[in-house]
Amino acid sequence: YGNARLSRLVARDEMRRSHPLELIWRVLPDDHTPSHLELRVDTKLLAGLKLELLPPPGSGLPPLAVDWPEADKGWRLAGPVAAVAASAESGGQSLLHLTLGPTAGPGATVPPGAWRVVVRTTLTEPVRITARVQRDDTPPGYRTLGRQSWLDHPFGWDWDEEARGYVAPRGAKDAPGCPVTREGTCVAYAGAENSAEDLAILFVGAARPLTRDPDTGEPFTRHPGAVKASAYSSEGVGHMARPGESFGPTLVALGDDGLALPGKRAAGVVSGSVTRMSGTSMAAPQVARALLGYFLTVPPAEQTAAGERIALTGTADWARPDRRMGQGMLVG
Known part of the structure; x- marks a missing residue:
């Protein structure tokens, strides 16, 4: 995104x-x-x-x-x-x-x-x-x-x-x-004609795990999966939108391991090496993998748009996306 x-x-x-x-x-x-x-x-x-x-x-x-x-x-x-x-x-x-x-x-x-x-x-x-x-x-x-x-x-x-x-x-x-x-800092093609409404095109934002409640400072013990949009991850338009502008990403996936540990580990250019890479480009492949898993495990005759949404976010009820988090966090 x-x-x-x-x-x-x-x-x-x-x-x-x-x-x-x-x-x-x-x-x-x-x-x-x-x-x-x-x-x-x-x-x-x-x-x-x-x-x-x-x-x-x-x-x-x-x-x-x-x-x-x-x-x-x-x-x-x-x-x-x-x-x-x-x-x-x-x-x-x-x-x-x-x-x-x-x-x-x-x-x-x-x-x-x-x-x-x-x-x-x-x-x-x-x-x-x-x-x-x-x-x-x-x-x-x-x-x-x-x-x-x-x-x-x-x-x-x-x-x-x-x-x-x-x-x-x-x-x-x-x-x-x-x-x-x-607001509206997303990639240009997110505002291309019909792309924001075309559910065949998924725009993925980046998120990071939350280790403490931002209001109380207490550690997250009851909700270990709590996440927050990464600061750099682009934001949709909420005020004074012009025609065709994107309101937010479709969903988000982990693009960082934490505030003090940005990025995700990925394969390096030398055999056996790893490197840290960050950004929404690290979040998008996780969504692609989840979709592939859905297509491989669900018979073609039973595949539906609602099923894809449930496989990605756990719910088929997708309304207007949140400016930062879209329809929510990638499940699993």
Whole structure:
């Protein structure tokens, strides 16, 4: 389902004429790859939307100011350094794609730092808008070329009880709210057309065992199987969802052995060796194995969608998924 919950890659807000969307897009130095930011609104609300992109102070570059409906004509800053383009998507959505060139490399580069993004509505209100930064980091084990840009906001640093630090975006229920959010941080194909409702596609989140009750601090003796969603495991949308967005994973499976022991043991590249790997990619194979066990043990004529659900979560009653835990923990 994704591992980007803590990466600060998503923002959503409800704009009004007196309340624009304002974000700081932090582009890192020594990034050899382009950075991409996607903005989406309902196509029928495009009229009167204006975009401003202000380069970092002291960069000497001119700002961009454009009407969103006119952005499909394209805009380029100093050749390959930056560009913007708009396009229509299925589901009545309009996409505006901002691209910044690398901040390092042999060719033209953009200045790293705080790029300020402002979107205003001058006619229609309210207008719901979603901003999403594309993944740009380098997987472990590869030469470091890409560095992940991310979204910042003055109200994006509240107390996170689990992390024990001021690293959480302010919740949507608090005022003034913070558009940067952990909701909707799932992989892009979880929001593809019909995928969220297609029960033939299972999206798996990661969880970890709980050894103590988070409220009382007492050890779990009566419920040794208690689990909690891993902090990094992506979260579905609960507020201001746009059409097609995923509400949560289908279910979760163990992706970590504990808070102090992240990951699961897996086979290493050398014969007889093991390594620890974490993430929802470690949880998903467990669900695949459970499904395979169901298909191998239940005659084809007796296999049903309800039977698959019971084999996975112990119940056939699947309603709207929880943002973090989906329909629950994989049984067994």
